[in-house]
Amino acid sequence: MDFKGSETIPGPRAEDQLPHTARAAVKIVVVGGFGVGKTTMVGSVSEIKPLTTEETMTQAGIGVDDNFGSPSKTATTVAMDFGRIKITDQLVLYLFGTPGQERFWFLWNGLFEGALGAVVLVDTRRLEVSFDVMGRLEERGVPFVVAVNSFPDAPRYPIADLRSALDLSERIxxxxxxxxxxASSRDVLMTLTRFLHSLAMTGSLT
Known part of the structure; x- marks a missing residue:
């Protein structure tokens, strides 16, 4: 029965539906400190219109959120970002970007639930932020790869030096x-999927 003023709820867009060849869908989280590029990564690589929960930054965040290295940043994620990418005809990744400010880290446990792997985004100007991030993933047993986002004004270091500074094992x-x-963001995700596959083959991924 139709009611006056009722509206038809639109169904999912054709481009948002999973390809019929998909056999496996994997949850991946994109984590890192405030302003390292998580929202940008999910948005650049997603094949569907990404869901974002960005809100305008206000003076209330002054002294609470550390925006070092991102003085022009005017919005911030307060819950999560969401996107999707097809890696192969059979494999689809669901991407969940986490909020970077410490006051929203309580949301991470829920976002980590069911995640098979993670991308840790790093800013060389704030390497120290990455230790808490990687520590939380290790506590949860979530395998991860590290991607150093190349900000134009950030110092560049050899990968070997960054591995040492971050105290990363050779296998990560x-x-x-x-x-x-x-293309760059997709390469990171491809590296993660290959890493997860190698862990599965050796029995390290449980």
């Missing part, structure tokens, strides 16, 4: 990337 992949470029 680390690479440079530009999250503004879809």
């Amino acid at each position: 992949p680390i690479m440079e990337c530009d999250v503004r470029r879809r």
Whole structure:
């Protein structure tokens, strides 16, 4: 029965539906400190219109949120970002970007639930922020790769030096990337999927 003023709820857009060849869908989280490029990465690589929960930054965040290195940043994620990318005809990744400010880290446990792997985005100007991020993933047993986002004004270091500074084991992949470029972000995700596959083959992924 139709009611006056009722509206038809639109169904999902054709481009948002999973390809019929998909056999596996994997949850991946994109984590890192405030302003490292998580929202940008999810948006650049997603094949569907990404869901974002960005809100305008206000004076209330002064002294609470550390926006070092991002003085022009005017919005921030307060819940999560969401996107999707097809890696192969059979494999689809669901991407969940986490909020970077410490006051929203209580949301991370829920976002980590069911995640098979993670991308840790790093800013060389604030390497110290990455330790808490990686520590939380290790506590949850979530395998991860590290992607160093190439900000124009950020110092560049050899990958070996960054591995040492971050105290990363040799088995954890680390690479440079530009999250503004879809191909670069996709390469990071491909590295993560290969890493997860290698862990599964050796029985390290449980």
